[in-house]
Amino acid sequence: MKNNELFSIAQVADILGVSKETLRRWDKNGTLKPTRNDGNNYRMYHRGQLEEFEQAKLLFSSTWDQEHAVQPRRKYTLVELFAGAGGLALGMERAGFKSLLLNEIDKHACDTLRFNRPKWNVCQSDISEVDFTKYHGADVVSGGFPCQAFSYAGKKMGFEDTRGTLFFEFARSIKEIRPKIFIAENVRGLLNHEGGKTLEAIKNVIDELGYTLVEPRVLKAIFFRVPQKRERLFLIGVRNDLAKHFEFKWPSPYKRILTLKDALKAGDLYESDVPDSAGQKYPDKKKRVLDLIPPGGYWRDLPDTLQREYMQKSYFLGGGKTGMARRLAWDEPSLTLTCAPAQKQTERCHPDETRPLTVREYARIQTFPDDWKFSGPLSAQYKQIGNAVPVNLATAVAKSVVTALNLLETCEQHHNQNEIVAA
Incomplete structure (x- = not known):
């Protein structure tokens, strides 16, 4: 990114996590003024202007390559829950984890998991029917439990009080497996669900366990080599007896923000253009409307009568309802994918x-x-991908997580060596 000294308004909005409207307001009040390109009057920002912002600093000084070069000291084991089509499991595999379940x-x-990884131990069942004791001692438990409403009336919301929810089953797996670390991911809405009471109840259970x-922390996918404006909440926990030696550092951002072009054309992310595949189609009436929308536009770009x-x-x-009648743009990341690309509330038009x-x-x-x-x-298929x-x-x-486990492994080895010397 060091050679790219100029950034468009769309890129700066993504980097700083603000809207284009905010940037235009900053332009007017002098907070952050872009330069105009003489040829086309496009607003462009110099790298030096952005370096005072924390998120831009992190991007420009990224240690992504060093972090991704880290290898596990041994084959760490993993139990994956609510595995879906394998997005989280595949990422864990790439980092060096061995899936036990x-x-x-x-x-x-x-069927997707079994087809792509015939050797994986895929258990198709209601999670409440799984006996996790046979996986006792696995290094990590991971998964994205669906966020269900709890009943708070007259309860302290400990482990037993969450019974009947899928979070209870996630907590039960931790209780029976006793992993060194767990990774839970969820929608960012969990942060403020029920005024924060749901997350507080989850924290109580984690402490009780x-x-x-x-x-x-909410992680924005666009900072991690993903050409999509998706946000996920991550919860990382460590067993109390290991906590004093546990150092977890959230991942650094990738060196640049990827766009839809990076996803669908040959380049930094993929070696070839996207292969042909099946896809849904719009009804003729909707197609006639979307034909009028420019790249990056949405329903407000239609004539008022059509709006x-x-x-x-x-x-x-x-x-704003900016997802409705929305056409994506090549030079920006995709909006968050949903389970149905042709749905009226969340259209994602090519x-x-x-x-x-x-x-x-x-x-x-x-x-x-692609394979x-x-x-x-x-x-x-859309549902599996959209949920991943x-x-x-x-x-x-x-x-x-591997970096944190490597440190725990080193501390454990030193402890064992000291015990031998003392004996």
Whole structure:
């Protein structure tokens, strides 16, 4: 990134985590003034202007390459829950983990896992039916438990009080396996769910289980070599008897923000253009509307009469609803992928062609490799990909966990050597 001294308004908005409207306001009030390109009047920002912002500093001084060169001191073992199509599991594998078990209830997702990794121990069942005691001593338990509402009435919200929720089953796996570290991921909404009470209840249970929690953090996928504006909340915990030797450092950002072009064309991320694959289609009426939307545009780019017709009652409601009638742009990351690319609330239209993204385009935006095949009907494939943790984000977090485990391993070896000397 050092050679790219100029940044567009879209790039700066992504780097600083603010809207383009905010940048335009900063331009007017003098907070951050871009220069104008004489040829086309585009607003461009110099690298030096951005270096006073913390997020830009991290990007420009990235230690991504060093972190990704880290190798495990031994083959660390993993139990993966709510495994889905394998985004998190594949990232953990790339960091050097050996999976002992992958549990998932969805048949199509399990078929996907088995097809791509025949040697993985994939258990298709309700998690409440899994006996985790046979995996006692695995190094890591990971998974994205769905966030269900708890009933708080008259309860202290300890382990037993979460019974009947999928978080209880995740906690039970930790209780029975006693891993060194656990990794839980969820939607960022968990931070403020029920006014923060849900997360507080989760923290109580983690403490009750005998684990120390790293302060939870929302990671933005665009900073971790993922061409998508997706955000996930990560919770990392370590067993209390290891906590004094535990040092966890969140992963550094990649050296630049990737765009849709990086996902679908040959370049930094993939060696070839995206392969052809099946995809949904728009009904003729919707296609005629989306034909009028420019790259990066949405319903407000339509003539007013069409805006009213397309949005109906939503036209009069507040909020931008920028996902509706949305066409993606080549030079920006994709919006967060959903489970259905043609859904009215969350359209993800191809930048040039008036159609939803295909399955392989979806998979690339989630940074799955092209040889990772998805099982089931088209709707099930989209759902699996849309629900996945982006592989490159998972890899970045997993590398940080490997670094922490390596340190624990070193401390344990020194402890054992000292005991031998003392004897």
